[in-house]
Amino acid sequence: MSGTAMGVDVDRVSKRFAHRVKGEVYAARDVTLRVQPGEFLTLLGPSGCGKTTTLRMIAGFERPDAGRICFGNDDVTGVPANRRNIGFVFQNYALFPHLSIFENVAYGLRVRGEPEDAITRAVSDVLALVGLGAHEQQFPAQLSGGEQQRVALARAIVIRPRVLLFDEPLSNLDAKLRVQMRNEIRDLQRRLSITTIYVTHDQEEAMAVSDRIAVMNQGRVVQEGTAEDLYHRPATQFVAQFVGRVNLIAGVVQTINGRSATIAALGRAIVARPSPCDLIAGDSVQIALRPEAIAIAQTSAPGSLQATVLSSVFLGDKVEYLVRCGDETLQVARYNAGPTTPLAAGTAVGLSFAEDAVVVLRTSRESAT
Amino acid sequence: MSAAGVAPTAVVAGRPSRDIGITLTVAALWLLLALFVVYPLVMLFARMLGMLGGRGSVDFGALLALLTDRNQLRAFWNSLLLAFLVGTVGTLAGFLFAFTATRCRLPGAAVTAIDASVLLPLVSPPFTTAIAMIFSFGPRGLITYGVFGLKGYTVYGLGATLFSEALTYFPIAYLTLRPILTAIDSNIEGMAQSLGASRWRVFRTVTLPLTVPGIANAFLLLFAASLADFATPLILAGNSFPVLPTQAYLQITGLFDLRGGAALSFALLVPALIVFLLQRYWVSRRFYVTITGKGAGQTPFDSVSPGGRIVLIASVISITVVVAYFYALLLYASLVVALGANHTPTLAHYRVIFTDGWNAIRDTLIIAGFSMPLGGLYGILLGYLVTRHRFPGRRTMEAVSMMNYALPGTIVGIAYLIAFNDPPLVLTGTALIIIACYVFRYGPTGIRATVALLQQIDPSLEEASQGLGARSGTTFRRVTLPLIMPAFFAGLGIVFIRSMTAISATIFLVSISWTLITVKILEDITELSLGPAAAFSVLVVVIVFVVVAGISRVLREFRAPGAPGVSLFGG
Ligand SMILES: Nc1ncnc2c1ncn2[C@@H]1O[C@H](COP(=O)(O)OP(=O)(O)OP(=O)(O)O)[C@@H](O)[C@H]1O
Ligand SMILES: [Mg+2]
Numbered sequence: 001m002s003g004t005a006m007g008v009d010v011d012r013v014s015k016r017f018a019h020r021v022k023g024e025v026y027a028a029r030d031v032t033l034r035v036q037p038g039e040f041l042t043l044l045g046p047s048g049c050g051k052t053t054t055l056r057m058i059a060g061f062e063r064p065d066a067g068r069i070c071f072g073n074d075d076v077t078g079v080p081a082n083r084r085n086i087g088f089v090f091q092n093y094a095l096f097p098h099l100s101i102f103e104n105v106a107y108g109l110r111v112r113g114e115p116e117d118a119i120t121r122a123v124s125d126v127l128a129l130v131g132l133g134a135h136e137q138q139f140p141a142q143l144s145g146g147e148q149q150r151v152a153l154a155r156a157i158v159i160r161p162r163v164l165l166f167d168e169p170l171s172n173l174d175a176k177l178r179v180q181m182r183n184e185i186r187d188l189q190r191r192l193s194i195t196t197i198y199v200t201h202d203q204e205e206a207m208a209v210s211d212r213i214a215v216m217n218q219g220r221v222v223q224e225g226t227a228e229d230l231y232h233r234p235a236t237q238f239v240a241q242f243v244g245r246v247n248l249i250a251g252v253v254q255t256i257n258g259r260s261a262t263i264a265a266l267g268r269a270i271v272a273r274p275s276p277c278d279l280i281a282g283d284s285v286q287i288a289l290r291p292e293a294i295a296i297a298q299t300s301a302p303g304s305l306q307a308t309v310l311s312s313v314f315l316g317d318k319v320e321y322l323v324r325c326g327d328e329t330l331q332v333a334r335y336n337a338g339p340t341t342p343l344a345a346g347t348a349v350g351l352s353f354a355e356d357a358v359v360v361l362r363t364s365r366e367s368a369t
Numbered sequence: 370m371s372a373a374g375v376a377p378t379a380v381v382a383g384r385p386s387r388d389i390g391i392t393l394t395v396a397a398l399w400l401l402l403a404l405f406v407v408y409p410l411v412m413l414f415a416r417m418l419g420m421l422g423g424r425g426s427v428d429f430g431a432l433l434a435l436l437t438d439r440n441q442l443r444a445f446w447n448s449l450l451l452a453f454l455v456g457t458v459g460t461l462a463g464f465l466f467a468f469t470a471t472r473c474r475l476p477g478a479a480v481t482a483i484d485a486s487v488l489l490p491l492v493s494p495p496f497t498t499a500i501a502m503i504f505s506f507g508p509r510g511l512i513t514y515g516v517f518g519l520k521g522y523t524v525y526g527l528g529a530t531l532f533s534e535a536l537t538y539f540p541i542a543y544l545t546l547r548p549i550l551t552a553i554d555s556n557i558e559g560m561a562q563s564l565g566a567s568r569w570r571v572f573r574t575v576t577l578p579l580t581v582p583g584i585a586n587a588f589l590l591l592f593a594a595s596l597a598d599f600a601t602p603l604i605l606a607g608n609s610f611p612v613l614p615t616q617a618y619l620q621i622t623g624l625f626d627l628r629g630g631a632a633l634s635f636a637l638l639v640p641a642l643i644v645f646l647l648q649r650y651w652v653s654r655r656f657y658v659t660i661t662g663k664g665a666g667q668t669p670f671d672s673v674s675p676g677g678r679i680v681l682i683a684s685v686i687s688i689t690v691v692v693a694y695f696y697a698l699l700l701y702a703s704l705v706v707a708l709g710a711n712h713t714p715t716l717a718h719y720r721v722i723f724t725d726g727w728n729a730i731r732d733t734l735i736i737a738g739f740s741m742p743l744g745g746l747y748g749i750l751l752g753y754l755v756t757r758h759r760f761p762g763r764r765t766m767e768a769v770s771m772m773n774y775a776l777p778g779t780i781v782g783i784a785y786l787i788a789f790n791d792p793p794l795v796l797t798g799t800a801l802i803i804i805a806c807y808v809f810r811y812g813p814t815g816i817r818a819t820v821a822l823l824q825q826i827d828p829s830l831e832e833a834s835q836g837l838g839a840r841s842g843t844t845f846r847r848v849t850l851p852l853i854m855p856a857f858f859a860g861l862g863i864v865f866i867r868s869m870t871a872i873s874a875t876i877f878l879v880s881i882s883w884t885l886i887t888v889k890i891l892e893d894i895t896e897l898s899l900g901p902a903a904a905f906s907v908l909v910v911v912i913v914f915v916v917v918a919g920i921s922r923v924l925r926e927f928r929a930p931g932a933p934g935v936s937l938f939g940g
Contacts, residue, residue, distance in 0.1 A: 061559050061671075081563045088563040094556035098578045107574075108564030159564060 005037035005195050006072040006162045008058065013067030015053050027053040029219040031067070038193040040186070042206040045216035046242065051199040052167055054216070058197060059165050060084045071162050082111075084163075087156030087194075091168040093148045095140035101127070101151055102136040108159035126158040129188070146177045153185065157192065164189065166198040170205065182209050203243050207231075215239050231290075237361050240288045247289045247330045250363070253279050263287055263360060266305060267326045272358035279360070286361045291333040293357035296321060297350050298343065304350030312342040319343075325351060388841045395760050398751055402769050404794070405809045409784035410772070416787050417631040444611040445636055448596055451530060451612060452640075455595035456588040458535040462688060463542020463587055464580075469681045470543075471550040472672045486689045487540035489696055492913040494870045494887050496600040497906045498533045500894060501695035503604065504708050504903075511698070511709060525607025533601050536692065538594045542587035549583035550576075558670035568674055576672065589648040596641055597777030599873050600887075604894055613637050614779040614873065621877070627787060634780040645775035696910075703903035718904035726905065729889040734912075736800055736885070737868035740807040744864030747808055748815020749857045753849060755816075756823040757831065758841075767816070773806075774813035778873025781810055786877045798880040806874050811867040815860020822856045823849075855924055862920040869913050 010033040019025040028050040035041045043051045056062040058069060060081035069077050076084050096104050102123055109119045127133050130150040140148055149169060156164060169185070170178045186209045189196050200206050206213050207227035214224045215238075223235045234240035237248060251265030256279060263270045265287055272287060279285065297304070307325035319342045321332040332351065343349065466487065470480050490498065505512045506524040553576065561571045599614030606612060613633055621630035673681065702708040706715050722730065754760075755767045773781050785806055789796035796802040830852070834844040872887040879888050886905055893902035 059559075059563055061563075081559070082565050082567055084563075085565070086563055088560060090556045090560065092554065092556060094554060094560040096557060096561070096575060107561065107566075111565040111570065155560075155564070 005193050007037045007039075008033070008035040008163055008195055008197065009068075009070040010034075010054070010058065011068040011070070013054070013057055013064045013069060015050075015057060015062060016065050026050075026219045028057065028064075031216075031219075031221055033197075033214055033221065033224075035195055035197060037072075037195055040189055040196045040198065040209060040211045042198045042200060042210040042213045043216055044200060044203060044206040044213050044243075046201060049216045050219040051201070051216055055165055055167055055197060055199050058163070059086055059088050085159070085161055087159060087161035087164045089149075089152045089156050089164075089166045089169045091171055093140075093152040093172075095148055095151055095155075097140050099139075100136065101132065101138050101140070101143070104140065104151055105155045105158055107155065112159065122158055123154075126154045130154045130184075145173050146181060149173065149181060150184075153188070157188070157194070161194065164194045164196040166196070168200055169198075170200075171202075178205070179208075185209060215242060217242075232359075234288065234359060234361070237286060237288075237363075240359065240361060245291055245331060247291065247294075247328075248286045248361075249289065249328055249330075251285050251287050251360075253281050253283045253285055253360075255281055260355075261360060263358075266328060268305070270358060271355050272360050273356060279362075284363050286363050288359040288361055289330070289353060289357060291320070291331040292318075292335070293353050294330065294332045295352045296323070296332050296334055296343070297352075298347065299350070301350055301352065304352040307349050307351050309343050309345050309347045309349060311345055314342055323349065323351065390840070390842045391754070391758055391760070394750065395754060395758075395766075398754070398766065399762075401747075401809075402766065405805050406769055406772050409781070409788035412788040413631050413635065413780070413784035416628055417635050440611060441613075441616060441633060441636075444613045444616045444633075447527075447610055448613040448637070449640060451527065451534070451602070451610075452592045452595040454527075454531050455534045455538060456592040458531065459539040459591040459595075460542045460584060460588045462535065462539040463544075463591075464546055464584065465681065465684055466539070466543045466688070467546035467550050469685045470547060472670075473678050473681055474671075475682075483685065483689065486692050487543050488914075488917075489692060489910070490537045491540045492866055492870070492917060493696075493910045494600075494872065494890060494906060495537055495598055496533075496604055496872075496891070496894075497699060497910070498536050498695050499601045499604040500702075500890075500899065500902055500906060501698050502529055502533050503894075504698050504702055504899070505695075507709075523607065525605055526610050527606070529605040530602050530610065530612075533605055534595050534598060536688075536695070537598075537601070538591050541590050541594065545587040545590060546580065546583050549580055553579050555670035558672060562670070568672055568677075571670075572672060586648060589644050593641060593644050593648075593775075593777075596637060596644070597779065597873055599779055600891060603891070614777060617779050617783065618876070621783065621786075627783075630783055631787065634777070634783050637777050638780055641775065641777050641780075645771075649771075699903050700907055702900060703907045705900075707900060708903075718900040719908075721901045722904050722908065726886075726889055726901065729884050729886050729905075730908070732800070732883050733869060733886045736803050736807070736883070737865050739800070740804045740811075740868045741861050741865045743804065744808045744812040745815055745857045745861035747812040748860035749819045749850075749853055751812075752816040752819025752856065753823065753845065753853065756820050757828065757849070767820075770809075770816055771813050773810040778810070778871065778875075779877075781806065782874035782877035785874070797878075798882055800883045802878050803875050803883060803885070806878060807864060807868050807871070810874060811864045811871075812860065814863040815856060818856035818859045819853050822853050826852055858920055858924045862917060862924075865916055865920075866913055869909050 010031055013028060013031045014026060015028045016024045017027050031050070031054050033041065033054075043054060045051050053062060057064050060076070060079060060083075064077065067077075068075060071084070096107065099107070105123045105126060106119050109122060114122075124133065124136075127136060130153055132147060132150050132154065135143065135147065135151075140151065143151065149172075152169070166185070170181055173181060182205055185198075189209075198206075198209060210227065212224065212226055213230055214221045215230060216222065217238050223230060223239045225233075230239060230243045234243065234246075240246045240248070249265050251263040251270070254262040254264050254269060256262075260271055260273055261279065263272055263285060270287065296307075305325055307323040307330070310322040310324055310329065312322075313320045316336075318333050318335045319340070321334070321343070323330050323332055330351070466483060469475070470483050475483075502524060506529065508523075557579075558571050558575055561575045562568070566574065597614065599612075599618055602610070602612045602615045603618070606615065613636060617630045617633035617637070620626050620633055698708075703718050704714055704716070705712045706717070751766070751770055755763050785802060786797070788794070789802055796805070831844050831848055834848045835841070839847065870887060872885070872891065875885055876888055876891070879885055886909055890902045890905045893899070893905070
């Protein structure tokens with residue numbers, strides 16, 4: 001399709017809704033996103049955080065109360081959805097129940113007044129592309145969920161949109177199909193290199209498909225970056241908890257020297273690289289440690305933390321432990337290289353982790369939901 | 370499970386019943402249906418063919434002469450024309466209201482106002498607008514004579530009848546179309562728009578096609594309502610525009626020709642039956658499922674341009690104003706000496722209806738009071754049996770139960786008149802004949818509500834009760850009944866409203882000992898005592914409003930958490 005993909009700039013966009021009790025609530029607040037041409041950006045966040053609202057403003061279904069939205073150099077803030085040239089895929093697919101699959105996909109082309117033979121060709125091509133060539137004359141109600149999903153996708157891309165928008169497109173599918181479809185969507189997007197904005201609340205899905213992820217909470221974008229950035233260098237406690245699982249441990253800054261800090265936590269001094277740079281000695285902080293970053297061993301090597309196993313769960317690829325270490329209860333995951341026997345409750349163990357696995361976060365009242 | 374234990378419960382639609390209680394109830398219902406639905410219609414048919422009434426032989430010649438009489442033929446075609454026009458105009462108005470209510474982002478109070486204004490025609494006797502038409506456009510009409518000073522102007526004819534019937538029946542179209550428009554997932558319309566379609570194109574290619582089955586349904590309902598309406602044409606059609614139901618009525622009351630009346634009403638049966646079958650078995654299969662699971666948009670699609678919105682709202686307001694004007698006029702007319710001549714305030718008309726008219730009021734309330742619970746009970750019993758139990762003739766039972774409901778009232782009334790005038794069962798002159806007429810004619814609303822409700826309730830609930838050892842009577846009482854209470858009250862409400870407002874069937878069944886308000890209103894109109902007629906109409910509207918409000922309240926109370934809802938008028 002068109003080789004010239006187009007970037008999307010969302011510039012300090014806000015949207016308020018009337019609320020029965022609170023009077024007014026911000027569904028989106030000062031949202032700024034910079035999507036590169038051909039990039040796949042995902043909006044990730046818990047339910048009610050404003051993902052759909054943001055996406056609907058980009059699509060033109062909702063008018064922002066403040067801010068600007070540009071496609072490339074076009075300011076589209078006041079342009080209605082039907083003149084933005086976008087492809088939208090809804091969570092419930094929103095197929096036209098009274099039209100055949102062929103006519104569903106052809107709809108956007110007919111609106112554009114394309115000649116009949118061009119329509120026939122384009123629709124057949126795109127249906128073949130999504131693997132539904134044989135279903136042209138059927139109706140939406142006769143298709144399975146996954147097939148309906150593909151029709152929705154075909155209908156969105158056949159018009160060669162400037163931007164492709166997805167709102168939780170996979171949440172009505174079962175787990176296996178979800179994995180398969182997300183790979184298909186990713187491949188298709190790469191092949192067509194259409195700038196794409198994708199909404200989900202499933203962090204694994206977000207990591208699997210995106211070039212970049214923007215995490216939202218309570219109407220705001222709280223952090224933006226690649227999956228690795230978010231996972232290994234979360235900027236806030238909320239992001240650390242929302243993306244993956246994490247142990248948050250209270251601590252106090254002891255000393256700062258250059259790019260490393262010493263934190264008093266778990267009853268000892270832990271050396272880490274602080275991510276907020278303006279910490280001073282005496283600040284109370286939290287340190288974040290992923291369960292799989294903690295090594296657990298029965299023989300305690302010198303320098304390891306003493307702990308006791310509280311419980312263990314065998315999950316096939318790994319064993320998940322809850323251990324007691326000082327005043328804290330920690331989650332620890334150990335992946336199984338071969339057949340192993342989980343350590344029994346009450347076993348004394350030693351814990352260790354690498355310096356760069358520790359993330360220091362400022363203590364905040366913001367909580368994960 | 371042991372061999373003697375509970376039967377496997379794989380059957381979803383129902384189970385064969387071996388319960389004695391069920392068998393007895395089914396037998397009793399068949400007996401009642403045979404007596405009050407099948408028997409009268411058979412007698413009507415027989416009378417029409419001339420086998421009864423003394424001649425003893427089939428006299429096709431006379432029958433043919435009557436049915437091919439130029440006047441009667443004209444009445445037949447007039448009826449169809451009127452029904453077609455009422456269907457078209459009423460559906461248009463209903464769609465206009467439903468679309469405005471669902472798509473114009475109106476504030477809640479405005480939607481409530483719309484609902485209230487469509488409720489008025491629904492709960493008043495069918496010819497209330499006709500009376501208001503005479504007050505406005507009659508020989509001494511407020512508008513024709515009072516405002517424009519026209520003398521000798523006559524409204525009577527197709528135009529006035531059409532106007533009055535469309536205004537009376539368009540709420541049915543509104544109630545049919547509104548849920549359908551509401552149910553369309555706004556994402557579907559949003560999708561069309563994002564594919565580049567303008568608002569108008571979205572309306573034309575998505576919204577409208579998805580509503581077509583509802584529109585067809587509404588049209589057929591209005592067509593049937595108009596075809597059956599005899600009171601409005603009686604008052605407004607005049608001599609120049611005869612229609613079949615009025616002709617049949619005049620044939621019987623004017624010429625005392627029961628057989629001719631039977632034949633004329635039978636001519637109505639053919640189009641009425643066609644319309645009913647179309648509506649029931651063809652249109653109802655064509656509805657689209659437009660809500661596809663989780664994620665339906667919470668924001669309604671912005672489908673109307675600011676200019677279009679103004680036009681829509683203005684049209685709705687003007688129709689609402691007309692309705693409001695008619696009812697205000699009715700109220701006013703009931704409170705002055707003689708509308709158009711002497712506007713001195715008086716309560717005399719109310720004094721008249723509570724003295725001379727007291728019998729009618731008392732009789733109506735007694736009859737409505739008996740019909741209401743019986744009709745409600747009949748509705749849920751039959752509805753429950755045909756959806757949850759399998760017994761021979763189950764489908765037939767449902768179809769037969771719908772007959773009195775589907776046929777124009779004139780036919781039913783004449784059939785009862787013929788059937789219950791002579792032995793073996795003489796009911797003429799009793800209240801029972803009127804009550805039976807109401808129960809079997811309007812009870813089916815309760816049947817349909819029950820069937821619709823039960824289809825949404827998983828049979829496994831009842832199977833669980835049976836699995837715990839409960840007999841079907843216990844299961845019905847303890848499990849099913851609480852779940853279908855809403856349908857019971859919906860059926861109850863409709864039977865009451867109709868008992869207060871209907872006339873087309875029961876006008877043939879009233880007697881010296883038992884009469885009805887609606888019949889009294891008609892007498893008053895023909896005697897030109899319009900004041901009491903207006904006062905009676907106001908009284909009926911008030912009573913019905915109060916009772917409907919009460920029942921709606923109970924309906925809300927009874928709605929178990931999580932149970933599907935039923936509205937008093939919807940569907
Ligand atoms: N039309 C509306 N009217 C009032 N409030 C709204 C409207 N649309 C959204 N909101 C509110 O704005 C907030 C954000 O909603 P939004 O649909 O964008 O959340 P979301 O992140 O997509 O959530 P989910 O994951 O559940 O889909 C919510 O609190 C919601 O209740
Ligand atoms: Mg959402």
